[in-house]
Amino acid sequence: MDFDLVVKNGQIVTASEILPLGLEIGVKGGKISCIGTSLPTTPATKVIDAEGAYITPGGIDSHVHLAQANSPTGDDWETGSRSAIAGGTTTIIAFASQERHEESLMPVLQDYHAKSRAQSYCDYGFHFILTNPTKHILQEELPILAEEEGITSVKLYMTYEPMKVNDRELLEIMLACRKLGMTTMIHAENSDMIALIIEGLEANGNTEPFFHSIARPRIAEDEASYRAISLAELVDAPILIVHMSSETAMGHVRKAQTRLLPVHAETCPHYLFLLSEEIKGKPHDHFSGAKHVCSPPLRHHAEDLEALWRGIANGTFTVFSSDHAPSKYDHPGGKKLGIVDGIPRFAKIPNGVPGVETRMSLLFSQTEACLSPDEARLGLPRFVQLTSTNAAKMYGLGGVKGSIAPGYDADLVIWHPGNKGECVISQNMLHHGVDYTPFEGMKMRNWPRYTVLRGQIVWDKDGGGVLGEMKYGEYLKRGKGQVVVGKTGGRAHGMLENERRYWMQ
Numbered sequence: 001m002d003f004d005l006v007v008k009n010g011q012i013v014t015a016s017e018i019l020p021l022g023l024e025i026g027v028k029g030g031k032i033s034c035i036g037t038s039l040p041t042t043p044a045t046k047v048i049d050a051e052g053a054y055i056t057p058g059g060i061d062s063h064v065h066l067a068q069a070n071s072p073t074g075d076d077w078e079t080g081s082r083s084a085i086a087g088g089t090t091t092i093i094a095f096a097s098q099e100r101h102e103e104s105l106m107p108v109l110q111d112y113h114a115k116s117r118a119q120s121y122c123d124y125g126f127h128f129i130l131t132n133p134t135k136h137i138l139q140e141e142l143p144i145l146a147e148e149e150g151i152t153s154v155k156l157y158m159t160y161e162p163m164k165v166n167d168r169e170l171l172e173i174m175l176a177c178r179k180l181g182m183t184t185m186i187h188a189e190n191s192d193m194i195a196l197i198i199e200g201l202e203a204n205g206n207t208e209p210f211f212h213s214i215a216r217p218r219i220a221e222d223e224a225s226y227r228a229i230s231l232a233e234l235v236d237a238p239i240l241i242v243h244m245s246s247e248t249a250m251g252h253v254r255k256a257q258t259r260l261l262p263v264h265a266e267t268c269p270h271y272l273f274l275l276s277e278e279i280k281g282k283p284h285d286h287f288s289g290a291k292h293v294c295s296p297p298l299r300h301h302a303e304d305l306e307a308l309w310r311g312i313a314n315g316t317f318t319v320f321s322s323d324h325a326p327s328k329y330d331h332p333g334g335k336k337l338g339i340v341d342g343i344p345r346f347a348k349i350p351n352g353v354p355g356v357e358t359r360m361s362l363l364f365s366q367t368e369a370c371l372s373p374d375e376a377r378l379g380l381p382r383f384v385q386l387t388s389t390n391a392a393k394m395y396g397l398g399g400v401k402g403s404i405a406p407g408y409d410a411d412l413v414i415w416h417p418g419n420k421g422e423c424v425i426s427q428n429m430l431h432h433g434v435d436y437t438p439f440e441g442m443k444m445r446n447w448p449r450y451t452v453l454r455g456q457i458v459w460d461k462d463g464g465g466v467l468g469e470m471k472y473g474e475y476l477k478r479g480k481g482q483v484v485v486g487k488t489g490g491r492a493h494g495m496l497e498n499e500r501r502y503w504m505q
């Protein structure tokens with residue numbers, strides 16, 4: 001066999017094990033064709049010497065916002081996907097977003113294809129954000145999306161006035177998705193609680209960015225998460241609650257999982273590393289706290305972070321995604337939209353933070369690869385589950401992406417050996433299109449040395465940086481998702497399961 005690429009002298013990590021040092025990866029035609037020892041090379045074979053470093057599957061970031069109308073100063077496909085590969089992410093799943101007045105999803109999808117086609121450094125797929133789930137859309141368009149367009153997941157919002165759906169709509173969406181083997185992703189915050197608090201804060205003149213974190217208390221997330229789980233249980237549908245930040249909400253997920261309900265959870269780097277203190281901004285510039293405004297908000301106490309780290313370690317979280325939702329800070333259409341007539345107004349600040357590039361390194365730096373067993377937050381196989389394998393399974397890329405095994409796409413992250421990859425995160429090393437990072441100044445214990453996408457080296461940290469080409473990234477038609485946690489048709493509370501047969505279609 002003539003390989004195009006051989007990666008030798010590395011230590012391969014999968015979602016279940018760390019393979020012995022010295023196994024080599026042979027790549028042909030963009031796929032992993034074998035893993036073995038002493039693989040033959042020819043003068044035409046590209047050889048990477050990993051120098052003893054760990055090799056993990058290319059990152060899959062399943063929560064990325066690019067080129068959405070509601071964040072005009074954020075990243076487009078070029079800058080967002082470039083940022084992804086420079087941080088070890090080879091696949092992103094971004095959003096195609098319906099606006100409420102749009103009666104068909106098809107033109108929306110074409111629009112997102114036009115914004116991304118031949119403009120991506122990494123492979124990518126779409127989730128659909130549904131804001132107006134009409135019968136036509138649920139019964140006629142979703143099947144086309146799932147079966148022809150490779151879009152097998154939707155996201156819906158329980159909050160945000162222009163986007164939110166009510167409980168009945170939520171149920172209808174879950175039922176439609178369940179029939180098609182699609183996953184329903186839910187942004188869970190209680191909209192009315194938040195609206196009430198915002199009105200009170202504004203009436204009292206409490207409008208600086210920090211009050212964003214007061215406006216969206218944990219209980220708003222807790223209540224909505226429990227409600228989402230209950231609605232899903234009623235109709236026996238798999239769900240994933242996105243960007244979770246609350247211990248109590250996470251506890252609701254955990255309880256559902258122990259009952260084998262197919263309830264999945266996601267958390268994000270900013271909830272594990274940052275506290276609401278950041279939203280206070282600098283002593284002489286409170287408004288700079290706007291850089292840390294996202295929803296749910298950063299939480300107040302170190303114990304909040306500790307609780308989420310337990311969920312990372314114990315399996316409650318299924319995926320670890322960036323929720324890359326950038327807006328420029330110092331730009332007329334960016335975060336400074338939150339200054340109205342010279343007065344800070346937190347409720348007008350675009351929500352979301354950038355993070356697609358820093359995600360992999362932030363979590364890897366907390367693994368047993370970088371810390372002693374006492375200090376490490378998680379093992380390497382768990383790192384691989386959270387950053388790649390589970391997203392591939394859940395979102396219909398299983399068998400193609402998310403593992404290092406024969407037949408899979410040759411998507412790899414080769415880390416630096418030992419402590420050679422140490423660095424400090426700063427805006428000027430990043431490749432996104434916005435003007436700050438919320439992780440400025442954080443010390444990383446490693447950073448991807450090489451990112452390999454379908455057998456091509458697209459990132460070489462010490463040898464030229466971004467080597468990939470913008471048109472190399474391919475659109476991924478995804479298959480049906482697998483339920484990673486629990487099962488459908490499982491046990492429900494009391495008589496629910498028996499009773500369903502009387503009414504469920």
Ligand code: URP
Nearest residue numbers: 187294295323325351352
């Ligand atoms: O603050 C956030 N997360 N904004 C982005 C949109 C979303 O809710 O995911």
Ligand code: ZN
Nearest residue numbers: 187242243295
């Ligand atoms: Zn959201």
Ligand code: ZN
Nearest residue numbers: 208285286287
């Ligand atoms: Zn002030």
Ligand code: ZN
Nearest residue numbers: 063065323325
């Ligand atoms: Zn998001």
